[in-house]
Amino acid sequence: MKNESKKSVAAVLTAGPLAAEVLFDPLNIEEEGLFSRDIDGQLVRLVDSTASDYATDIHLKIDGRAVTVKKAVPTRDSQGNIVNDAEGHTVPRSTTIYDAASEVFVEKPGDVNPIPILCHREHMQPAAVCRVCVVEVFRTVDGKRRGAGSLVPACHHQVEEGMEVQTIESANDPESGTRVRAAVKVLTELLVADHLSESALATAADSEFVPNELTALAKRLDIKESRFARTKKVPIVDRSSLRILVDHSACILCERCMRGCSEIRENYVIGRAGKGYDSRIAFDLDTPMGESSCVSCGECMISCPTDALTFKGDRQSQQKFEPGESATTAEELLRLPMFAGIPFKFLQWNATSIVRQRLKKGEVLCEEGEYGRDAFLLVSGEFDVGTNSIAGRESKQASGWLWKWFGKQSNKFVASTSKPGGKSPHMYSGRQSIRLTSDAVIIGEMTCMSHYPRSATVTAATDAEVLRINRNVLYMLQRNEVAREILENVYRQRALDNQLDSISMLQSLSSDQRSECVAMLRECVEFARVDPGQVIFRQGEKANDFYMVRLGFVKVTQARGTQERVLNYLGPGSHFGEIGLVSSLTTELQSYSDGMDGRRTASCTALDDVELVRIRGEHFRELWKRFPNIQPAFLAHAKTLLERDREEQAKATTSLPEFLDQGLFNAQKLLVLDLEACTRCDECTKACSDTHDGVTRLIREGLRFDKWLVAGSCRSCLDPYCLVGCPVDAIHREGSLEIRIEDHCIGCGLCAQNCPYGNINMHGFVVDMINSDMADSEAGGGKRAVVQQKATTCDLCRDIVKSNQDPSCVYACPHNAAFRMSGEELLSRVQQG
């Protein structure tokens, strides 16, 4: 094929004086795109896709293969998660030609999309600047097949009904395929001439693994050397950043770093500077990276397809391992199907976050009840997963007071999980212990994502091997389509098993029925992610779906007149939405519903990042019909809830909602000062400062409840928002309650931003005294201090006191005015007066 296409390019090119125009004729280029107008000749206005586009089929052909895709796909964020708008709806975006080609040609890891890309990534807004994804499109109007003359970028051009696409791999239209391939080859040669060294090209030829995407493309197109003269530009290398090396000569101006910086991380540092051939990426006002407002989040480097932005330094060499643990390399990981397609530089950047662990038979991988940060990718061996102790479940239920306080029926309905000895909602359940092989792919992912304690103990049943990965790596895996699919299947299976266990109304099913029910639901449940503050449904709306909470908290509120009252807070393992559905299926609830059958009786709003399992109404109704023995339980449950609502209405409102609005339901270790005893002597602050190298981690200011002051200090939240998103995974909770910020913090400030209570502070620390000439900076000679911003927060003085002892602030108080307590305790003290 390759030789043939070469021959035919040459053949066409030498056919006449301006023969290249047969291939590339500028005068044949239509001013408008082929699909600019609809069949009536009306110019098509590009509008945002709508949800109805999800259901619209588009039929097209790619390289002769007939393809049907939806007109729109849901927008995903950089983690591969589907993005929701404020109303909780997904955000449709137009399906592109590239998307369609992925859908057809990429079925399993390792499959190659025939359309090459450099400047594009699925989770980014297409820029269409590198043009290597160009394809030729044809449209048949009135039986006449027409081409546009010019090629279109597949990453940007949306699919259209009746479109015919020819890629560089096209075999069914050799003339078009040759044209596209010749074009992509020339474009790649141009990039090679300017941005790739001869040696890089030569080494790539023999190596199996080529991280530089430009090199890989040159290799794919069999380009040994560019036919164009190499650039005479003087290479500019910016070494000013401590973490990232910027080599402008390798930069192909794909804008991926810019989009990573502004669209994904919202740091707004990188732009294009200059014009034309002298364009380059620049930080702020074209200042060196190290002197710019860059926070070294690393996203630009991970996004960079070439060697323009590379990782500087070597975190891995300082890494310490426990027995049985060893380091992994980016190269070996990329050979695993799960990691195929993950950016090489991401694996470098996160090298310390992926550790190989070998276990002997009988060794424990993780214990129920402990806090953890890792998930485990199962490489080989078998594992026993069991819920053996009650302790784990107890600690996990630390927020149980909430539903105890609200719901008189909580033990029965809201959280069947609070029953000692009940089934864990979290991981594996139902059986005391189950055996898993490495086919199970991953375990421990819920703790890794949600920061809740482990819900089961995992023991190696044979000699075994796992890869311990942290949250950043897990997120990156989800960014990769193939890995995402593998993971979603696993989640789907487990989430269902776990969630169904937590629905007491299903307990009446026989075990056969239960399996039948699971099998039916597995095919149809959906996973939804809801952002904080987002309304899941509103009171009075027609009831459509039934929900189960996987992660996060949902607030249930009811409006009566002008008042909005909080009815309940639902945590992981709970479910909601059944009343509206049940009332549409039976007349038995009519006495409660005031003619509102089939409507929502309350509004449900996400309190934080909530992940839901959704059962669509039609499937719920099918369940209802197919398993009539669940009906009484559902009815009884609905009645109880409705009765409770009635009782509540009779009562006066409480100040609780305000209390909850401050997030105190989430707090496990508030620093509370009794203002009647407190003399403002500030001994607590001094003690804190003395314990932490002169930098205090508490501020004696904050919310007041009666005589109680909630001081500014880490609350050890049940669901710590601060742990989300750290680019270098330096903030964790591991083993015990306190939040720890490790020394490799890069000072990006994200955790401080994420903490809603302002309890994480940024401080400059001298991390090193260096000789300037040896340093990365180009500054003059002599020693100078390297100051690095780092985040600090209360660690409950864990380095000096045991977990059952008071931290310095409490211990130092001469007036017995300082306490550490949970939100629940504080509330009860306030209520006691």
Next chain:
Amino acid sequence: MIVQELFRLQREAGYLRKQSLLDISAATGVPLYRWHEVASFFPHFRLAPPAATEVHVCHDMACRLRGACDLEKAAKQVAAKAGDNKVAVHGVSCLGRCDRAPAAMIDEHLHVGSTAKEFAKLIEAYAEGSPPKHDYDADQSRQNADGWSIDPYDKSNSSDSTLAPYDSIRRFAEQKVLSAKDVISALETAGLLGMGGAGGRAYKKWDDVLRAEGDQKYVVCNADESEPGTFKDRELLLRTPWIVLEGMILGGLVTGADRGYVYIRHEYHEQIEAVQAAIDAARRIGACGSSLFGTSFRFELEVFVSPGGYICGEQTALIEAMQDHRGEPRNRPPQLQTNGLWNQPTLLSNVETFAWVPAIMARENGKWFAAAGRPGMQGRRFFSISGDVAKPGAYEVPNGITLGELIDDYAGGMRDGLKFKAVAPSGPSGGFLPAKLPTTALRRDFSSTLKTKADFFDLRDWTLDIATSRAMGLMLGAGIVVYAEGTDMVDQAWACSRFYRNESCGKCVPCRIGSQKLTEILGNILERNFDPKQLDSTKQLVDELGGVMAITSICGLGQVASAPIRTLLEYFQDDIVRHLKSS
């Protein structure tokens, strides 16, 4: 906001001080990189203090023919003598005064037609703080405007003298005797084409914008005339700005737009003033503003001064610049008619396209215009003609005249009786065509219709009509540069190739790197660092690269950037060999 603020900051300090950018970023919350990416893109903005005297010399096409290189050299000598940061000399591309070549600007004041010696004196005078009298576009007599029929209100040139400007606006808004349908059908009858180069049918564009859904629509006049060899809009804006505005306002009434912008290149000082004055006058009589002639129709008009760069003449790049972005073209579709300024339907046309509308509406609803061309051709149009002709200028001609007629009957024939060697039929965009063009270069379906079978087609017989030219396989623009015997085409081609390299915005790979590689290849030939034996292989590579640029570039610039070198290698190999042999 960004572009306007940068203009203001530069006016205040002479350049964009780092501290002012830091301050304004902090005050507005617009990130630093956004200020820098805009400031560093547009040639008008300076990030370093300017020299005491700033000299800009046009060094392309007609100016290059008329000694621009000597001017540049002389200016640099003055600069070297003056010492550090006293005089800075910049070679630039096309100041739009190709008819008075060589053109230059000293401290943003126009100086045309100087010899190197005179030019050096001028700079010295500026440097000594006693600037001499400078030139104005208005200095030129109305000789070029004689015979214009485009202004239906011009008492001296036409017979419609009973009408007053903005007649069509009165008829539409006030008397309500003209409907959107009437206007569009008059444009269709007239057969008016877009005069910016693409030659699309004007009525269709108006109809597209009319039919496009949008809460707000806009009319934008592309007066960013920057293509070397093209200066007709300069004359129209200066001499008859009211007809341009009338065309825009009527466009607004027809399509439902109520805001219009005239986007003018910043080197057109007099034109900016003329348009501004015309807007003020129109507002005074009620032809624009919040109530058109006392009716509920409204149309606001504004001048938007371009921060510079040829690329902004590309319609989507122009819109990007108006939206405070770098002037980088958009991927199309969608088209501007549906997704234009601020993503709203936008009627964007060239100055001349709007300017013809009043005459079309005033004279038999388009029938006069339709009949104004040569037999079989519709309408009249403007050409800018420069180079080796006796009377370079902007001429209004009936559509369908031949190149020979344009040169002889309008431009006074070849300069000094020299022999016609070659022509650049669309600024640099169509490359260079020899006076005797091989018939093989023409489309076969066209050449087969020629009555006499000959090996060469005499370019003087070329009918200067867009549709005819397209059928022949030739590109025809509005700026025609004529070259006489003795011109070194290698030198011209290299300068034109450099022009595209310099003006490429750098957004897409084929244009950004391709234009550089082409210029380097031509540079090797220019520097005589080239073996004639490589001609065939070079031509093959250049054709392939140029072809790929044509079909993969985002906008027209990249699509045509290879024309100078490709036509040089195609038609002027003798020039190349001669150039390589000369010393």
